[in-house]
Amino acid sequence: MAERNSGRTLGSRQLAAMLPAPAGARPAYRHLAQAISTLILDGRIALHVRLPAERELATALDISRATVTAVYDLLRESGYAHSRQGSGTWTALPQGRTPSGITRLLGPQDTAIDLARAAPVLPEQLLADALAQIAPQLCEHAHTPGYHPYGLPELRAAVADRFSRRGLATVPEQILVTSGAQHALTLVMGLLCSPGDRVMVENPSYPNALDAMRRARLRTVSVPVTDTGWDIEITESTLRQVVPQLSYLIPDFHNPTGCLMPDEERARIVRAAQRSGTWLVVDETLADLALDVPTAPPFASHATPGGSGQVITIGSMSKTHWGGLRIGWLRAPSRLVTELAGQRVATDMGGSVLDQLLALDLLGRARELLPTRLAHLHEQRAALAEALAGHIPQWTWHLPAGGLSLWVDLGEPIASALAERALEYGVRIESGSRFATDPGIFEQRLRIPYTTPPDTLREAVHRMATALADGLPLPSATRRPHWIA
Template sequence: MEEREPEGRTLGSRGLAALLPDPAAARPAYRHLARAIGALILDGRVALHARLPAERELAAALNVSRATVTAVYDLLREGGYARSRQGSGTWTALPEGRTPRGVTRLLRPQDSAIDLARAAPALPEQALADALAQVAPQLAEHAHTPGYHPYGLPELRASVAERYTLRGLATTPEQILVTSGAQHALTLVLGLLSGPGDRVVVENPSYPNALEAMRRARLRTVPVPVTDTGWDVEILESALRRAVPRLAYLIPDFHNPTGCLMPTAERSRVLRAAHRSGTWLVVDETLVDLALDVAAPAPFAAHGAPDAVGKVITVGSMSKSYWGGLRVGWLRAPSRLVTELAGQRVATDMGGSVLDQLLALALLAREDALLPPRLDRLREQRAALAAALTDQLPGWTWRLPPGGLSLWVDLGEPVASALAERALDYGVRIEGGAFFAPDPGLFERRLRIPYTTGPAVLHEAVQRMAATLADGLPPSRGDRGPRWIA
């Protein structure tokens, strides 16, 4: 049977051109462009099995000759990044032996590099051992049941609901859906509430995996800036009013990557603006427990009148405050929507691991004992990172965040991608700020540097980055292989 490509997935010439670098930035231009398209395919910013633009159209969009684009497509086919069929066009592909970076980012590096690409703390071994011992008898009891819980374990749903109520937002278990992490929750919401071409307001910068989920859902992002001083709520209100987006995705609590905390008055304004535009507001609270210099904020929806919070979906997770290896998250939403999302879930995921959910329940029950020492360690590590940067790289600047897991550092010049590329040769894995941007070409002056490892390791990492800069940076190669972001 003849292999056929999926229909209806064609890349526009202008859209692809907007993702590509200036053809004149490196010579020969066709190799420069082919390498960039290959990197976009591995990154997921260009979908697999998508039809590439006609050569003449892409040549016009890039302002290059058609012969140049022909050479680009020839190189892509040669490298396995594209395949062509007569009369069918040229389609993107995954080369043999290559893995999409969405997968490789999840793999623990096998080398000895200090990994600063992940903002994900480890769980103390004793805490995990104690929780495992506690839940073993409960797991044995569940072994006599089918084990499918598409809504989540009832006792975990009740525990999460109680946490919201204690934080100031009355919640029932029927308003909670337990998911396989916050990313799973967001993907379910995007799948149910949006369709290709819908607009979604996002912060700029924002969490890369959330942006990737939106790209794969073929949504049109409407970026609103988040600076070192926080949100310009007038711009956010204007975006909600003018774009009338289907969804808005916000990280108001120790924003990833900037670390900013949205003030209470601004939360109320955003809720009112989203209500007026009829926009579903998806609030990511995965970092809310990591308040280092302030009290942990109340849930976002607690700052609005009842009629203004009916379309607010709050996403939470165990990953940042406890351990990402549990793969337990949740969302809070109107109970009817929770039922619809559970139906959406069973098409691909019959329910989360019972063991993981029991462990999450045990860890949440010990929150008062487990979180304070974790926050103390983060304060110590944040101070160590700031001191090392001040000593070794005095030209870099940042604002100390009141919570969260990382510093959003201004390098003073647009060298972030080149530094990230070269730093790996010096034993440091880190990601440039451009990876946090909804649109290409932004935040080349920025690095997100997590303080999730010990002070000595952070000091060594900063020394290695300083040595990288001292030895000089070559032009970025663009495609530098596997990366991982959390």
């Protein structure tokens, strides 16, 4: 493996920036080895990548070379690295261990209340009714080859009509059906970006998107999103000075802050991106989950005539319907859609016809189903806010106008320690640092979804309050994060 990947090397300064400072009585070498192994499991350090030379890493970390030697020895002993004479030390996956990305997808294997994923469930009866409705159509498709690299034509038309009804005229040729929004983003990056390209992202942002960029070896340049929203001057300046190849934005009930970008700021970003030649990838997965305000028009509708070609809109049904329905889409110029379909065929010749027919049926019932979904979210958001105010009044948050979660300020950098202790009390939740573009920030934050029933949310808050009152452990570099949705 080393020879095949000989061009992939992790720089010493890059690795040093990802590692926490040694703390407590734990030996420094063991602390660092555990941190590196966690980064490997979590995918933030790729497999089969050459680690920095011992002397270089020692200099970057300002520690002795003997300590780095002990770190690498421990990584080799535990199976997270291997070495060959003259080839260096390479990252590896120990026998029997599974990357965290897979374990997150598998979900909790215990009875803990899961607040690590902001994902709704689909009512069983609704699913059964929809499956019964599409059964005859599926039988008709069984007489065809079943390959639809662009997506089922009827579904493409339905998604296009959805954009048109929201104020952005769209034809089916501008739509590519994908296996979720994450798949759409990966296709776009694969076609438009090369390793080393700069990508502008929000900070904080959606962790799975950030992970995809790291795996694609892109260089992220972050712009802040605070409780009050985007700093539009910094965003415009970054587009002008950095000239990124691509920018990934979540303007509708931003994940995790819940902010909604004003129309005038959307228009300014579109103009700035057109001037810099930057592709805008706009994630509208949460756009329909407007609880207190009208649904915003599509971001691309703010482009000047002829300028919407620089805006690629991605979305999915995972937040409005169910994560298990792996249906997403992207809207782009028809020529780019054709190129992306060619990119897609190399690894995935088309999505499941069954899933696409099911998605088509559910989209057709949107006016019936969405109000019920929003009513439940209203009730759950109120229950979570009430429970937090009652049990942990020192925490603060801004109530979002939509979306699926609260971005809670704990007042002190204890998020990782609290998440570790909360698991012992039967609550699975992630530190705000998982949403950061750079290590060591947002440790004072938790993203708390309100996607579970009110009584479950009240019990989860009660358990977290108990964990907080009982005292917190020192942060551990060994705790493995769970999948973020």
